[in-house]
Amino acid sequence: MATPDAGTGRRCDTRSPMSLPPAELAARFDLRHLDAAFYDNPFPTLRALREHEPVKRMPDGSVFLTRYADIVAVYKDPKTFSSDKREEFGPKYGDSALFEHHTTSLVFNDPPLHTRVRRLIAGALTPKHIAAMEDGLVRLVDGLLDAMQGRAERGETIDLIESFAGAIPVEIIGNLLGVPHDERGPMRGWSLAILGALEPVLSAELEGRGNAAVRDMLAYLEGLVERRRAAPGDPESDVLTRLIQGDVGEAGTERLLAKELLHNCIFLLNAGHETTTNLIGNGLKCLLDWPQQKALLLAQPELIRTAIEEFLRIESSNQLGNRITTCATEIGGVVLGPRTLVTLCIAAANRDPAQFADPDRLDITRSPNRHVAFGSGIHQCVGMGLGRLEGRVAIGRFLARFPDYRLVGPAQRSQRVRFRGHVSLPCELI
Numbered sequence: 378m379a380t381p382d383a384g385t386g387r388r389c390d391t392r393s394p395m396s397l398p399p400a401e402l403a404a405r406f407d408l409r410h411l412d413a414a415f416y417d418n419p420f421p422t423l424r425a426l427r428e429h430e431p432v433k434r435m436p437d438g439s440v441f442l443t444r445y446a447d448i449v450a451v452y453k454d455p456k457t458f459s460s461d462k463r464e465e466f467g468p469k470y471g472d473s474a475l476f477e478h479h480t481t482s483l484v485f486n487d488p489p490l491h492t493r494v495r496r497l498i499a500g501a502l503t504p505k506h507i508a509a510m511e512d513g514l515v516r517l518v519d520g521l522l523d524a525m526q527g528r529a530e531r532g533e534t535i536d537l538i539e540s541f542a543g544a545i546p547v548e549i550i551g552n553l554l555g556v557p558h559d560e561r562g563p564m565r566g567w568s569l570a571i572l573g574a575l576e577p578v579l580s581a582e583l584e585g586r587g588n589a590a591v592r593d594m595l596a597y598l599e600g601l602v603e604r605r606r607a608a609p610g611d612p613e614s615d616v617l618t619r620l621i622q623g624d625v626g627e628a629g630t631e632r633l634l635a636k637e638l639l640h641n642c643i644f645l646l647n648a649g650h651e652t653t654t655n656l657i658g659n660g661l662k663c664l665l666d667w668p669q670q671k672a673l674l675l676a677q678p679e680l681i682r683t684a685i686e687e688f689l690r691i692e693s694s695n696q697l698g699n700r701i702t703t704c705a706t707e708i709g710g711v712v713l714g715p716r717t718l719v720t721l722c723i724a725a726a727n728r729d730p731a732q733f734a735d736p737d738r739l740d741i742t743r744s745p746n747r748h749v750a751f752g753s754g755i756h757q758c759v760g761m762g763l764g765r766l767e768g769r770v771a772i773g774r775f776l777a778r779f780p781d782y783r784l785v786g787p788a789q790r791s792q793r794v795r796f797r798g799h800v801s802l803p804c805e806l807i
């Protein structure tokens with residue numbers, strides 16, 4: 378397996394995290410019982426699955442897909458592979474705030490609710506709207522860089538997640554929904570708690586935190602919506618005003634129900650948050666692991682666009698997607714019955730050698746790079762233009778300011794299987 382060059386320019390072999398032969402590694406894989414090493418480095422296991430059991434039947438009857446072609450085929454056929462999560466989340470969450478939240482979000486619904494909400498959100502995230510956010514984003518990033526520089530000059534170690542990667546998306550999404558600055562404090566914690574409850578195995582603690590976060594966020598948003606109804610913003614750019622005012626459809630103006638409005642605001646706040654933090658954190662960590670690629674980016678800053686795509690591919694922020702079959706079907710030569718739960722492993726698809734040459738190697742010039750880090754088909758990420766912009770501005774400007782940054786403590790990964798990122802990257806900024 379190719380691994381970072383550790384400054385030598387050579388690629389070297391590392392020990393497999395699990396010393397089992399690949400066929401046995403694939404045979405034993407169970408998403409609900411993962412080895413601690415998997416969280417650190419899932420890629421040897423994902424490769425073993427792709428090569429030996431690309432349509433892997435789990436003990437619970439669901440299937441786990443690892444081939445790029447199979448995953449894209451599922452994304453492109455939403456009638457056969459539904460995003461409706463009521464059947465899956467009923468037993469998982471019971472009659473709870475988490476159940477109501479996730480089953481009302483556009484991402485976990487099929488048309489027509491999905492189409493109505495998506496149209497409203499997409500209208501405020503066009504390339505024109507995103508370009509208009511760039512100046513504010515640059516100011517935000519430069520302000521964070523200034524603050525970090527001041528602390529670095531006083532000899533402090535800087536955690537790049539806490540002080541940088543984690544601090545950007547919450548402000549950007551806060552702006553999108555017009556959340557007043559002094560009310561943004563709890564947003565990151567709520568978001569982490571709600572998304573944490575999407576992990577394949579749900580502990581009582583994760584469940585309790587997730588439910589409390591949905592309830593707190595609903596209470597907060599009810600007040601915010603009331604204030605916005607009284608003083609609407611510009612529906613051209615203010616997503617919350619757009620969601621409140623609705624859209625003119627075939628049957629006249631279509632408005633979201635109160636519950637739909639609130640839960641989709643929560644989803645929007647969450648969707649653009651941890652994913653983008655992970656993109657920035659993973660990108661900065663990749664550059665430390667592959668110093669020759671970092672040198673190349675420093676020499677040719679215009680490569681930042683293809684570099685962002687490569688970070689998204691090789692360390693995908695969101696590693697798993699889910700669907701359920703609506704009828705008997707077949708994928709990758711395997712017959713699936715109706716109501717089969719299907720897990721799409723984005724992380725595995727993005728390192729499939731049938732699609733990407735030398736897939737375990739970071740190549741910031743890679744082109745074409747048709748990764749599925751943003752999904753594909755009717756649910757493809759509606760905020761991908763914004764996520765990419767945040768990545769470009771944050772990583773590009775960070776590197777220009779601190780070209781010789783280096784880790785001075787352990788890079789701690791978040792122990793999550795759905796979202797891949799770090800909780801801490803302690804660095805010296807030079």
Ligand code: HEM
Binds near residue numbers: 650695753755756757
């Ligand atoms: C690097 C950053 C991001 C990544 C990797 C990412 C990833 C994804 C993925 C994989 C999906 C598809 C889910 C599925 O089909 O099951 C998705 C959907 C979505 N994302 Fe993102 N996302 C990112 C940033 C954002 C941002 C910044 C926003 C909002 C401003 C956003 C809003 C959404 C929404 C609303 C959906 C649901 C779309 C639908 O169901 O039609 N995302 N995202």
